[in-house]
Amino acid sequence: MPEFKLADRLATLPPYLFAEIDRVKQEVAAQGVDIISLGIGDPDLPTPQFIIDALYESAKKPVNHRYPDYIGLLTFRQAVADWYKERFNVDLDPHKEIVSLIGSKEGIAHFPLAFVNPGDLVIVASPNYPVYPVASGFAGGEVLTIPLVEENDYLPDLDAIDDDTWKKAKIFYTNYPNNPTAATATPEFYQKLVDKAREFNVIIVQDAAYTEVYYDDNKKPLSILETPGAKEVAIEFHSLSKTYNMTGWRIGMAVGNETLVAGLGKIKENCDSGIFQAVQEAGIEALKHGEPYVKEFRQIYKERRDYVIDALRNINISCRVPEASIYVWANTPKGYTSAEFVSKLLRETGVVVTPGNGFGAPGEGYFRISLTVDTDRLKEAVSRISQL
Missing domain, CATH: 3.40.640.10 (Type I PLP-dependent aspartate aminotransferase-like (Major domain))
Known part of the structure:
Protein backbone atom coordinates (compact mmCIF):
# COMPACT_ATOMS: atom_id res chain seq x y z
CA MET A 1 0.00 0.00 0.00
CA PRO A 2 1.34 3.47 -0.80
CA GLU A 3 2.03 5.76 2.13
CA PHE A 4 1.02 9.41 2.10
CA LYS A 5 2.84 11.83 4.37
CA LEU A 6 0.95 14.75 5.85
CA ALA A 7 2.16 18.24 5.06
CA ASP A 8 4.45 19.64 7.74
CA ARG A 9 1.79 22.14 8.79
CA LEU A 10 -0.44 19.22 9.80
CA ALA A 11 2.19 16.75 10.94
CA THR A 12 3.34 19.11 13.69
CA LEU A 13 -0.18 20.18 14.69
CA PRO A 14 -1.37 18.99 18.11
CA PRO A 15 -4.81 17.36 18.31
CA TYR A 16 -7.58 19.95 18.16
CA LEU A 17 -8.56 20.46 21.79
CA PHE A 18 -12.30 19.91 21.51
CA ALA A 19 -11.98 16.99 19.08
CA GLU A 20 -9.66 15.22 21.53
CA ILE A 21 -12.07 15.83 24.41
CA ASP A 22 -14.88 14.41 22.29
CA ARG A 23 -12.80 11.30 21.54
CA VAL A 24 -12.19 10.55 25.23
CA LYS A 25 -15.81 11.35 26.05
CA GLN A 26 -17.01 8.77 23.55
CA GLU A 27 -14.56 6.24 24.96
CA VAL A 28 -15.93 6.70 28.48
CA ALA A 29 -19.55 6.74 27.30
CA ALA A 30 -18.98 3.40 25.58
CA GLN A 31 -18.30 1.96 29.05
CA GLY A 32 -21.85 2.86 30.08
CA VAL A 33 -20.97 6.01 32.03
CA ASP A 34 -23.57 8.81 32.14
CA ILE A 35 -21.74 11.74 30.57
CA ILE A 36 -22.39 15.34 31.61
CA SER A 37 -20.65 17.48 29.03
CA LEU A 38 -19.52 20.91 30.25
CA GLY A 39 -16.66 21.01 27.81
CA ILE A 40 -17.67 22.70 24.57
CA GLY A 41 -19.42 26.07 24.38
CA ASP A 42 -22.40 24.82 22.39
CA PRO A 43 -25.66 26.32 23.74
CA ASP A 44 -28.33 23.82 24.72
CA LEU A 45 -31.07 26.44 24.47
CA PRO A 46 -33.07 26.24 21.21
CA THR A 47 -32.88 28.71 18.36
CA PRO A 48 -35.93 31.00 18.70
CA GLU A 291 -33.13 41.00 21.52
CA PRO A 292 -36.15 40.04 23.71
CA TYR A 293 -35.17 36.38 23.33
CA VAL A 294 -31.49 37.11 24.03
CA LYS A 295 -32.52 38.86 27.23
CA GLU A 296 -34.28 35.66 28.35
CA PHE A 297 -31.20 33.59 27.49
CA ARG A 298 -29.01 35.89 29.57
CA GLN A 299 -31.23 35.36 32.62
CA ILE A 300 -31.01 31.58 32.23
CA TYR A 301 -27.23 31.71 31.96
CA LYS A 302 -27.05 34.02 34.97
CA GLU A 303 -29.00 31.55 37.10
CA ARG A 304 -26.67 28.78 35.99
CA ARG A 305 -23.59 30.91 36.60
CA ASP A 306 -24.68 31.88 40.10
CA TYR A 307 -25.41 28.28 41.03
CA VAL A 308 -22.06 26.99 39.74
CA ILE A 309 -20.05 29.73 41.46
CA ASP A 310 -21.69 29.07 44.84
CA ALA A 311 -21.49 25.30 44.47
CA LEU A 312 -17.80 25.31 43.52
CA ARG A 313 -16.91 27.58 46.40
CA ASN A 314 -18.80 25.30 48.77
CA ILE A 315 -16.42 22.48 47.79
CA ASN A 316 -13.36 24.77 48.08
CA ILE A 317 -12.75 25.29 44.38
CA SER A 318 -11.99 28.95 43.77
CA CYS A 319 -13.22 30.69 40.66
CA ARG A 320 -13.72 34.14 39.25
CA VAL A 321 -17.27 35.49 38.88
CA PRO A 322 -17.69 36.11 35.15
CA GLU A 323 -19.33 39.32 33.97
CA ALA A 324 -19.94 37.83 30.51
CA SER A 325 -19.65 34.72 28.31
CA ILE A 326 -21.05 31.24 28.89
CA TYR A 327 -18.03 30.01 30.87
CA VAL A 328 -16.73 29.72 34.41
CA TRP A 329 -12.93 29.70 34.75
CA ALA A 330 -11.93 27.83 37.89
CA ASN A 331 -8.72 26.84 39.67
CA THR A 332 -7.83 23.17 39.64
CA PRO A 333 -7.76 21.59 43.12
CA LYS A 334 -4.36 21.43 44.80
CA GLY A 335 -2.19 18.54 43.73
CA TYR A 336 -3.46 18.33 40.15
CA THR A 337 -2.32 19.75 36.87
CA SER A 338 -5.10 20.87 34.55
CA ALA A 339 -4.84 17.74 32.43
CA GLU A 340 -4.66 15.39 35.43
CA PHE A 341 -7.75 16.86 37.04
CA VAL A 342 -9.82 16.89 33.85
CA SER A 343 -8.82 13.33 32.93
CA LYS A 344 -9.57 11.99 36.41
CA LEU A 345 -12.89 13.82 36.52
CA LEU A 346 -14.02 12.43 33.17
CA ARG A 347 -12.89 8.86 33.70
CA GLU A 348 -14.14 8.56 37.30
CA THR A 349 -17.33 10.65 37.21
CA GLY A 350 -18.30 11.16 33.57
CA VAL A 351 -18.15 14.96 33.90
CA VAL A 352 -16.46 16.70 30.96
CA VAL A 353 -14.71 20.02 31.53
CA THR A 354 -11.88 21.60 29.55
CA PRO A 355 -8.28 21.77 30.81
CA GLY A 356 -6.95 25.30 31.00
CA ASN A 357 -3.62 24.40 29.42
CA GLY A 358 -5.51 23.34 26.30
CA PHE A 359 -5.92 27.06 25.64
CA GLY A 360 -2.18 27.70 25.96
CA ALA A 361 0.49 27.38 28.64
CA PRO A 362 -0.81 30.37 30.67
CA GLY A 363 -4.00 28.38 31.28
CA GLU A 364 -2.21 25.76 33.36
CA GLY A 365 -3.76 25.40 36.81
CA TYR A 366 -7.30 26.15 35.63
CA PHE A 367 -10.24 24.39 34.03
CA ARG A 368 -13.23 25.75 32.13
CA ILE A 369 -16.87 24.91 32.73
CA SER A 370 -19.39 25.62 29.99
CA LEU A 371 -22.85 26.62 31.23
CA THR A 372 -24.60 24.76 28.45
CA VAL A 373 -26.69 22.23 30.37
CA ASP A 374 -29.69 22.85 32.59
CA THR A 375 -29.42 23.54 36.30
CA ASP A 376 -30.36 20.01 37.36
CA ARG A 377 -27.49 18.58 35.36
CA LEU A 378 -25.16 21.27 36.70
CA LYS A 379 -26.14 20.24 40.24
CA GLU A 380 -25.38 16.62 39.42
CA ALA A 381 -22.06 17.61 37.83
CA VAL A 382 -20.89 19.59 40.86
CA SER A 383 -22.01 16.76 43.14
CA ARG A 384 -19.79 14.38 41.18
CA ILE A 385 -16.87 16.85 41.21
CA SER A 386 -17.13 17.01 45.02
CA GLN A 387 -16.55 13.26 45.20
CA LEU A 388 -13.01 13.46 43.87
Whole structure:
Protein backbone atom coordinates (compact mmCIF):
# COMPACT_ATOMS: atom_id res chain seq x y z
CA MET A 1 0.00 0.00 0.00
CA PRO A 2 1.34 3.47 -0.80
CA GLU A 3 2.03 5.76 2.13
CA PHE A 4 1.02 9.41 2.10
CA LYS A 5 2.84 11.83 4.37
CA LEU A 6 0.95 14.75 5.85
CA ALA A 7 2.16 18.24 5.06
CA ASP A 8 4.45 19.64 7.74
CA ARG A 9 1.79 22.14 8.79
CA LEU A 10 -0.44 19.22 9.80
CA ALA A 11 2.19 16.75 10.94
CA THR A 12 3.34 19.11 13.69
CA LEU A 13 -0.18 20.18 14.69
CA PRO A 14 -1.37 18.99 18.11
CA PRO A 15 -4.81 17.36 18.31
CA TYR A 16 -7.58 19.95 18.16
CA LEU A 17 -8.56 20.46 21.79
CA PHE A 18 -12.30 19.91 21.51
CA ALA A 19 -11.98 16.99 19.08
CA GLU A 20 -9.66 15.22 21.53
CA ILE A 21 -12.07 15.83 24.41
CA ASP A 22 -14.88 14.41 22.29
CA ARG A 23 -12.80 11.30 21.54
CA VAL A 24 -12.19 10.55 25.23
CA LYS A 25 -15.81 11.35 26.05
CA GLN A 26 -17.01 8.77 23.55
CA GLU A 27 -14.56 6.24 24.96
CA VAL A 28 -15.93 6.70 28.48
CA ALA A 29 -19.55 6.74 27.30
CA ALA A 30 -18.98 3.40 25.58
CA GLN A 31 -18.30 1.96 29.05
CA GLY A 32 -21.85 2.86 30.08
CA VAL A 33 -20.97 6.01 32.03
CA ASP A 34 -23.57 8.81 32.14
CA ILE A 35 -21.74 11.74 30.57
CA ILE A 36 -22.39 15.34 31.61
CA SER A 37 -20.65 17.48 29.03
CA LEU A 38 -19.52 20.91 30.25
CA GLY A 39 -16.66 21.01 27.81
CA ILE A 40 -17.67 22.70 24.57
CA GLY A 41 -19.42 26.07 24.38
CA ASP A 42 -22.40 24.82 22.39
CA PRO A 43 -25.66 26.32 23.74
CA ASP A 44 -28.33 23.82 24.72
CA LEU A 45 -31.07 26.44 24.47
CA PRO A 46 -33.07 26.24 21.21
CA THR A 47 -32.88 28.71 18.36
CA PRO A 48 -35.93 31.00 18.70
CA GLN A 49 -38.87 29.74 16.69
CA PHE A 50 -39.29 32.96 14.70
CA ILE A 51 -35.79 32.48 13.26
CA ILE A 52 -36.60 28.90 12.29
CA ASP A 53 -39.84 30.06 10.69
CA ALA A 54 -37.92 32.69 8.72
CA LEU A 55 -35.54 30.02 7.46
CA TYR A 56 -38.45 27.80 6.41
CA GLU A 57 -40.12 30.57 4.42
CA SER A 58 -36.88 31.68 2.83
CA ALA A 59 -35.82 28.16 1.92
CA LYS A 60 -38.95 27.85 -0.23
CA LYS A 61 -37.68 30.60 -2.58
CA PRO A 62 -36.01 29.05 -5.67
CA VAL A 63 -33.67 32.04 -6.00
CA ASN A 64 -32.08 31.11 -2.65
CA HIS A 65 -31.02 27.70 -3.97
CA ARG A 66 -28.43 29.24 -6.29
CA TYR A 67 -24.93 30.40 -5.42
CA PRO A 68 -25.01 33.31 -2.95
CA ASP A 69 -22.87 36.43 -3.09
CA TYR A 70 -19.37 35.80 -1.78
CA ILE A 71 -19.42 38.68 0.69
CA GLY A 72 -23.03 38.12 1.72
CA LEU A 73 -26.38 39.60 0.81
CA LEU A 74 -26.38 43.37 0.97
CA THR A 75 -29.56 43.11 3.04
CA PHE A 76 -27.73 40.93 5.59
CA ARG A 77 -24.76 43.30 5.68
CA GLN A 78 -27.16 46.23 6.14
CA ALA A 79 -28.81 44.38 9.04
CA VAL A 80 -25.38 43.92 10.60
CA ALA A 81 -24.67 47.63 10.17
CA ASP A 82 -28.00 48.53 11.75
CA TRP A 83 -27.37 46.15 14.67
CA TYR A 84 -23.89 47.57 15.29
CA LYS A 85 -25.31 51.09 15.28
CA GLU A 86 -28.09 50.16 17.71
CA ARG A 87 -25.91 48.04 20.01
CA PHE A 88 -22.55 49.85 19.97
CA ASN A 89 -23.28 53.19 18.27
CA VAL A 90 -20.71 52.22 15.64
CA ASP A 91 -21.25 53.35 12.04
CA LEU A 92 -20.38 50.76 9.37
CA ASP A 93 -20.58 50.95 5.60
CA PRO A 94 -22.31 47.72 4.52
CA HIS A 95 -20.63 47.94 1.10
CA LYS A 96 -17.02 48.16 2.32
CA GLU A 97 -16.75 47.44 6.02
CA ILE A 98 -18.69 44.18 6.47
CA VAL A 99 -18.21 40.69 5.09
CA SER A 100 -20.38 37.70 5.96
CA LEU A 101 -18.77 34.55 7.34
CA ILE A 102 -19.63 30.87 7.54
CA GLY A 103 -19.34 31.29 11.30
CA SER A 104 -16.68 33.48 12.90
CA LYS A 105 -14.24 30.53 13.23
CA GLU A 106 -14.04 30.28 9.45
CA GLY A 107 -13.23 33.97 9.09
CA ILE A 108 -10.66 33.96 11.88
CA ALA A 109 -8.96 30.92 10.36
CA HIS A 110 -8.80 32.48 6.89
CA PHE A 111 -7.77 35.98 7.92
CA PRO A 112 -4.00 35.41 8.30
CA LEU A 113 -3.84 34.10 4.73
CA ALA A 114 -4.68 37.60 3.57
CA PHE A 115 -2.07 39.50 5.60
CA VAL A 116 0.59 37.22 7.10
CA ASN A 117 3.71 36.34 5.13
CA PRO A 118 6.15 33.60 6.19
CA GLY A 119 8.17 34.85 9.15
CA ASP A 120 5.79 37.64 10.13
CA LEU A 121 5.28 38.00 13.86
CA VAL A 122 1.78 37.41 15.24
CA ILE A 123 1.05 38.23 18.89
CA VAL A 124 -1.58 36.12 20.64
CA ALA A 125 -2.91 36.94 24.09
CA SER A 126 -3.19 33.60 25.92
CA PRO A 127 -5.01 31.54 27.20
CA ASN A 128 -6.78 31.74 23.88
CA TYR A 129 -9.11 30.13 21.38
CA PRO A 130 -6.77 27.63 19.66
CA VAL A 131 -7.60 28.81 16.13
CA TYR A 132 -5.59 32.06 16.48
CA PRO A 133 -2.10 30.52 16.65
CA VAL A 134 -2.97 27.58 14.40
CA ALA A 135 -4.27 29.80 11.58
CA SER A 136 -1.27 32.10 11.96
CA GLY A 137 1.08 29.14 11.72
CA PHE A 138 -0.68 27.83 8.61
CA ALA A 139 0.09 31.18 6.97
CA GLY A 140 3.76 30.86 7.96
CA GLY A 141 3.61 33.35 10.81
CA GLU A 142 5.75 33.19 13.94
CA VAL A 143 3.55 33.27 17.04
CA LEU A 144 4.49 35.13 20.23
CA THR A 145 2.30 34.37 23.24
CA ILE A 146 1.53 37.16 25.72
CA PRO A 147 0.20 35.76 29.02
CA LEU A 148 -3.14 36.79 30.47
CA VAL A 149 -2.98 36.51 34.25
CA GLU A 150 -5.60 36.82 36.94
CA GLU A 151 -3.70 39.55 38.78
CA ASN A 152 -4.16 41.82 35.75
CA ASP A 153 -7.84 40.88 35.23
CA TYR A 154 -6.77 38.78 32.24
CA LEU A 155 -5.79 41.83 30.22
CA PRO A 156 -2.41 41.68 28.46
CA ASP A 157 0.34 43.91 29.79
CA LEU A 158 0.98 45.98 26.68
CA ASP A 159 3.86 47.83 28.33
CA ALA A 160 5.72 44.54 28.76
CA ILE A 161 6.04 44.30 24.97
CA ASP A 162 9.15 46.22 23.91
CA ASP A 163 9.22 48.55 20.93
CA ASP A 164 11.32 46.18 18.82
CA THR A 165 8.62 43.52 19.18
CA TRP A 166 5.87 45.98 18.30
CA LYS A 167 7.86 47.01 15.20
CA LYS A 168 8.09 43.37 14.06
CA ALA A 169 4.47 42.50 14.79
CA LYS A 170 1.94 42.14 11.99
CA ILE A 171 -1.17 41.11 13.95
CA PHE A 172 -2.30 41.27 17.57
CA TYR A 173 -5.09 38.79 18.42
CA THR A 174 -7.40 39.66 21.26
CA ASN A 175 -10.75 38.30 22.46
CA TYR A 176 -13.24 39.92 24.86
CA PRO A 177 -15.42 38.77 26.48
CA ASN A 178 -12.64 36.24 26.71
CA ASN A 179 -12.77 32.56 26.00
CA PRO A 180 -11.82 30.80 28.25
CA THR A 181 -11.37 33.21 31.18
CA ALA A 182 -14.69 35.09 30.79
CA ALA A 183 -12.86 38.38 31.41
CA THR A 184 -14.06 41.61 29.81
CA ALA A 185 -12.09 44.53 28.40
CA THR A 186 -12.12 48.13 29.59
CA PRO A 187 -12.28 51.24 27.41
CA GLU A 188 -8.83 52.20 28.72
CA PHE A 189 -7.32 48.90 27.58
CA TYR A 190 -8.85 49.14 24.13
CA GLN A 191 -7.65 52.72 23.73
CA LYS A 192 -4.11 51.79 24.72
CA LEU A 193 -4.12 48.83 22.33
CA VAL A 194 -5.45 50.92 19.46
CA ASP A 195 -2.87 53.63 20.13
CA LYS A 196 -0.06 51.05 20.08
CA ALA A 197 -1.39 49.50 16.88
CA ARG A 198 -1.61 52.87 15.16
CA GLU A 199 1.89 53.82 16.30
CA PHE A 200 3.50 50.61 15.04
CA ASN A 201 1.21 49.76 12.11
CA VAL A 202 -0.14 46.55 13.69
CA ILE A 203 -3.43 44.89 12.75
CA ILE A 204 -5.79 44.19 15.65
CA VAL A 205 -7.97 41.11 15.28
CA GLN A 206 -10.70 41.22 17.92
CA ASP A 207 -12.92 38.18 18.46
CA ALA A 208 -16.20 39.50 19.90
CA ALA A 209 -18.37 36.39 19.70
CA TYR A 210 -19.60 36.64 23.32
CA THR A 211 -20.54 40.30 23.67
CA GLU A 212 -24.25 39.56 24.03
CA VAL A 213 -23.95 37.08 26.90
CA TYR A 214 -23.51 39.45 29.82
CA TYR A 215 -24.92 39.62 33.35
CA ASP A 216 -25.15 43.30 34.22
CA ASP A 217 -26.98 45.78 32.00
CA ASN A 218 -24.70 48.51 33.34
CA LYS A 219 -21.59 46.63 32.20
CA LYS A 220 -22.36 45.63 28.64
CA PRO A 221 -19.25 44.38 26.82
CA LEU A 222 -17.73 46.77 24.31
CA SER A 223 -16.92 46.56 20.65
CA ILE A 224 -13.34 47.59 20.01
CA LEU A 225 -14.73 49.73 17.18
CA GLU A 226 -16.21 52.07 19.79
CA THR A 227 -12.62 53.12 20.50
CA PRO A 228 -11.43 56.30 18.76
CA GLY A 229 -9.07 55.39 15.93
CA ALA A 230 -9.92 51.68 16.00
CA LYS A 231 -11.27 51.55 12.48
CA GLU A 232 -7.83 52.55 11.19
CA VAL A 233 -6.27 49.30 12.47
CA ALA A 234 -8.93 46.80 13.62
CA ILE A 235 -11.18 44.09 12.28
CA GLU A 236 -13.75 42.59 14.62
CA PHE A 237 -15.23 39.12 14.24
CA HIS A 238 -18.73 38.41 15.49
CA SER A 239 -21.25 35.63 15.18
CA LEU A 240 -24.91 34.80 15.56
CA SER A 241 -23.94 31.48 17.15
CA LYS A 242 -23.83 32.30 20.85
CA THR A 243 -26.18 35.28 20.68
CA TYR A 244 -29.17 33.46 19.18
CA ASN A 245 -28.22 29.80 19.83
CA MET A 246 -27.38 29.26 16.17
CA THR A 247 -24.05 27.41 16.41
CA GLY A 248 -25.03 24.84 13.79
CA TRP A 249 -26.29 27.43 11.32
CA ARG A 250 -22.79 28.78 10.62
CA ILE A 251 -23.31 32.47 10.10
CA GLY A 252 -21.21 35.37 11.31
CA MET A 253 -19.54 38.56 10.18
CA ALA A 254 -16.28 40.48 10.16
CA VAL A 255 -16.47 44.26 10.38
CA GLY A 256 -14.13 47.22 10.57
CA ASN A 257 -11.24 48.56 8.52
CA GLU A 258 -12.20 48.31 4.86
CA THR A 259 -8.77 47.14 3.69
CA LEU A 260 -8.79 44.31 6.23
CA VAL A 261 -12.36 43.37 5.34
CA ALA A 262 -11.54 43.41 1.62
CA GLY A 263 -8.46 41.24 2.15
CA LEU A 264 -10.47 38.63 3.99
CA GLY A 265 -13.13 38.82 1.29
CA LYS A 266 -10.49 38.11 -1.37
CA ILE A 267 -9.47 34.92 0.43
CA LYS A 268 -13.09 33.86 0.78
CA GLU A 269 -13.74 34.37 -2.94
CA ASN A 270 -11.17 31.66 -3.56
CA CYS A 271 -12.04 29.33 -0.67
CA ASP A 272 -15.82 29.18 -0.33
CA SER A 273 -19.04 30.13 -2.10
CA GLY A 274 -20.79 32.07 0.65
CA ILE A 275 -23.63 31.34 3.05
CA PHE A 276 -26.93 29.77 1.98
CA GLN A 277 -29.13 32.82 1.35
CA ALA A 278 -32.02 31.41 3.36
CA VAL A 279 -29.74 31.28 6.41
CA GLN A 280 -28.74 34.90 5.77
CA GLU A 281 -32.37 35.99 5.54
CA ALA A 282 -33.12 34.18 8.79
CA GLY A 283 -30.09 35.93 10.26
CA ILE A 284 -31.56 39.28 9.25
CA GLU A 285 -34.68 38.48 11.27
CA ALA A 286 -32.52 37.45 14.23
CA LEU A 287 -30.60 40.72 14.17
CA LYS A 288 -33.76 42.79 13.80
CA HIS A 289 -36.04 41.08 16.31
CA GLY A 290 -33.95 38.81 18.52
CA GLU A 291 -33.13 41.00 21.52
CA PRO A 292 -36.15 40.04 23.71
CA TYR A 293 -35.17 36.38 23.33
CA VAL A 294 -31.49 37.11 24.03
CA LYS A 295 -32.52 38.86 27.23
CA GLU A 296 -34.28 35.66 28.35
CA PHE A 297 -31.20 33.59 27.49
CA ARG A 298 -29.01 35.89 29.57
CA GLN A 299 -31.23 35.36 32.62
CA ILE A 300 -31.01 31.58 32.23
CA TYR A 301 -27.23 31.71 31.96
CA LYS A 302 -27.05 34.02 34.97
CA GLU A 303 -29.00 31.55 37.10
CA ARG A 304 -26.67 28.78 35.99
CA ARG A 305 -23.59 30.91 36.60
CA ASP A 306 -24.68 31.88 40.10
CA TYR A 307 -25.41 28.28 41.03
CA VAL A 308 -22.06 26.99 39.74
CA ILE A 309 -20.05 29.73 41.46
CA ASP A 310 -21.69 29.07 44.84
CA ALA A 311 -21.49 25.30 44.47
CA LEU A 312 -17.80 25.31 43.52
CA ARG A 313 -16.91 27.58 46.40
CA ASN A 314 -18.80 25.30 48.77
CA ILE A 315 -16.42 22.48 47.79
CA ASN A 316 -13.36 24.77 48.08
CA ILE A 317 -12.75 25.29 44.38
CA SER A 318 -11.99 28.95 43.77
CA CYS A 319 -13.22 30.69 40.66
CA ARG A 320 -13.72 34.14 39.25
CA VAL A 321 -17.27 35.49 38.88
CA PRO A 322 -17.69 36.11 35.15
CA GLU A 323 -19.33 39.32 33.97
CA ALA A 324 -19.94 37.83 30.51
CA SER A 325 -19.65 34.72 28.31
CA ILE A 326 -21.05 31.24 28.89
CA TYR A 327 -18.03 30.01 30.87
CA VAL A 328 -16.73 29.72 34.41
CA TRP A 329 -12.93 29.70 34.75
CA ALA A 330 -11.93 27.83 37.89
CA ASN A 331 -8.72 26.84 39.67
CA THR A 332 -7.83 23.17 39.64
CA PRO A 333 -7.76 21.59 43.12
CA LYS A 334 -4.36 21.43 44.80
CA GLY A 335 -2.19 18.54 43.73
CA TYR A 336 -3.46 18.33 40.15
CA THR A 337 -2.32 19.75 36.87
CA SER A 338 -5.10 20.87 34.55
CA ALA A 339 -4.84 17.74 32.43
CA GLU A 340 -4.66 15.39 35.43
CA PHE A 341 -7.75 16.86 37.04
CA VAL A 342 -9.82 16.89 33.85
CA SER A 343 -8.82 13.33 32.93
CA LYS A 344 -9.57 11.99 36.41
CA LEU A 345 -12.89 13.82 36.52
CA LEU A 346 -14.02 12.43 33.17
CA ARG A 347 -12.89 8.86 33.70
CA GLU A 348 -14.14 8.56 37.30
CA THR A 349 -17.33 10.65 37.21
CA GLY A 350 -18.30 11.16 33.57
CA VAL A 351 -18.15 14.96 33.90
CA VAL A 352 -16.46 16.70 30.96
CA VAL A 353 -14.71 20.02 31.53
CA THR A 354 -11.88 21.60 29.55
CA PRO A 355 -8.28 21.77 30.81
CA GLY A 356 -6.95 25.30 31.00
CA ASN A 357 -3.62 24.40 29.42
CA GLY A 358 -5.51 23.34 26.30
CA PHE A 359 -5.92 27.06 25.64
CA GLY A 360 -2.18 27.70 25.96
CA ALA A 361 0.49 27.38 28.64
CA PRO A 362 -0.81 30.37 30.67
CA GLY A 363 -4.00 28.38 31.28
CA GLU A 364 -2.21 25.76 33.36
CA GLY A 365 -3.76 25.40 36.81
CA TYR A 366 -7.30 26.15 35.63
CA PHE A 367 -10.24 24.39 34.03
CA ARG A 368 -13.23 25.75 32.13
CA ILE A 369 -16.87 24.91 32.73
CA SER A 370 -19.39 25.62 29.99
CA LEU A 371 -22.85 26.62 31.23
CA THR A 372 -24.60 24.76 28.45
CA VAL A 373 -26.69 22.23 30.37
CA ASP A 374 -29.69 22.85 32.59
CA THR A 375 -29.42 23.54 36.30
CA ASP A 376 -30.36 20.01 37.36
CA ARG A 377 -27.49 18.58 35.36
CA LEU A 378 -25.16 21.27 36.70
CA LYS A 379 -26.14 20.24 40.24
CA GLU A 380 -25.38 16.62 39.42
CA ALA A 381 -22.06 17.61 37.83
CA VAL A 382 -20.89 19.59 40.86
CA SER A 383 -22.01 16.76 43.14
CA ARG A 384 -19.79 14.38 41.18
CA ILE A 385 -16.87 16.85 41.21
CA SER A 386 -17.13 17.01 45.02
CA GLN A 387 -16.55 13.26 45.20
CA LEU A 388 -13.01 13.46 43.87
